[in-house]
Amino acid sequence: MKIVMAESTEHGSATQRFTTTGRTNGRTKRGIRTDKLRLFWRSSMSSWLSRLFGWVLGSSKQPRLVCERRIWSAGVEELRRRTLGGRRESGAFLLGRDEDGTKRILEFVFYDDIDPDALRSGIVHFAGARLSRLWAICRTRGFGVVADVHVHPGGYQQSPSDQADPVIPRAGHLAIILPHFASREAVPGSIGMYEYCGNGRWLTHTSLGRAFFTLH
Ligand SMILES: [Zn+2]
Numbered sequence: 472m473k474i475v476m477a478e479s480t481e482h483g484s485a486t487q488r489f490t491t492t493g494r495t496n497g498r499t500k501r502g503i504r505t506d507k508l509r510l511f512w513r514s515s516m517s518s519w520l521s522r523l524f525g526w527v528l529g530s531s532k533q534p535r536l537v538c539e540r541r542i543w544s545a546g547v548e549e550l551r552r553r554t555l556g557g558r559r560e561s562g563a564f565l566l567g568r569d570e571d572g573t574k575r576i577l578e579f580v581f582y583d584d585i586d587p588d589a590l591r592s593g594i595v596h597f598a599g600a601r602l603s604r605l606w607a608i609c610r611t612r613g614f615g616v617v618a619d620v621h622v623h624p625g626g627y628q629q630s631p632s633d634q635a636d637p638v639i640p641r642a643g644h645l646a647i648i649l650p651h652f653a654s655r656e657a658v659p660g661s662i663g664m665y666e667y668c669g670n671g672r673w674l675t676h677t678s679l680g681r682a683f684f685t686l687h
Contacts, residue, residue: 534685535676536618536645536664538567538576543658543686546579550622551653553581559593562621564605564638565647566614574617574645580608582621595621597638618645622653627663627677634673642669647684659684 546563553561564585567577582589586601609615619638623630627650637644648663655661660680665673676683 532682533571533573534681534683535572535666536574536576536684537570538684538686540686542576542578546576546620547649547653547657549579549581550620550649553583553590554622554652554654557624557652557654559590560595560622560624560652561590562595562619564616565618565620566609566612567617568614569617576617577614578612579620580605616644618647620647620649622649622651624652626650627661629663629665629673633665634671637667640667640669642667658686 546565550561550563561581561583563579563581565576565578566580567575569575582595582597585604586598589595589597605616616639627648629646629648633646633648638646644667646663646665646667648665649657650662662677664676664679664683666676668674
């Protein structure tokens with residue numbers, strides 16, 4: 472198990488990757504236009520497919536993650552408060568239980584309550600040595616870590632370090648990212664939702680929204 476968790480400041484958006492220069496040298500405008508159309512078609516097709524897939528999943532399957540609205544709202548509010556007005560990132564372990572394949576969030580355990588230095592640098596940097604405190608809380612409550620959540624200054628896409636360093640590097644672990652320092656409404660549909668598959672691979676469930684993560 473990897474017990475050193477680190478974050479970098481890299482939170483590049485997907486669009487930045489397309490703004491390369493010099494690539495279109497020597498190409499016709501028609502060619503560029505065709506590429507753009509193809510790109511547009513591909514992205515609208517994939518978002519349409521995601522929505523359809525989400526609808527089918529939502530109507531036939533139980534959500535993977537659930538939480539009472541009051542627990543979620545209070546936790547998000549506390550994460551927002553701990554950013555000190557958007558001056559640093561914050562995050563929490565999400566503790567709870569597995570209920571027949573659906574993970575239920577019952578408690579937020581904030582990184583800086585376990586490791587007082589976790590947020591000091593402005594980005595989440597958790598000392599693995601402090602994890603014993605987390606396991607003690609889990610034992611006392613009879614809960615497990617069902618997911619983790621952290622805020623980003625900008626969008627909810629995973630950064631390269633989010634992908635490289637899963638908080639719990641176990642297949643099936645869920646990671647949630649709240650955009651804009653959690654300063655806006657942070658509910659399924661407007662937050663990033665990712666599942667670790669092992670071997671450095673992740674699945675993105677963001678577009679499934681409430682079908683994947685239901686507040687009630
Ligand atoms: Zn991140």
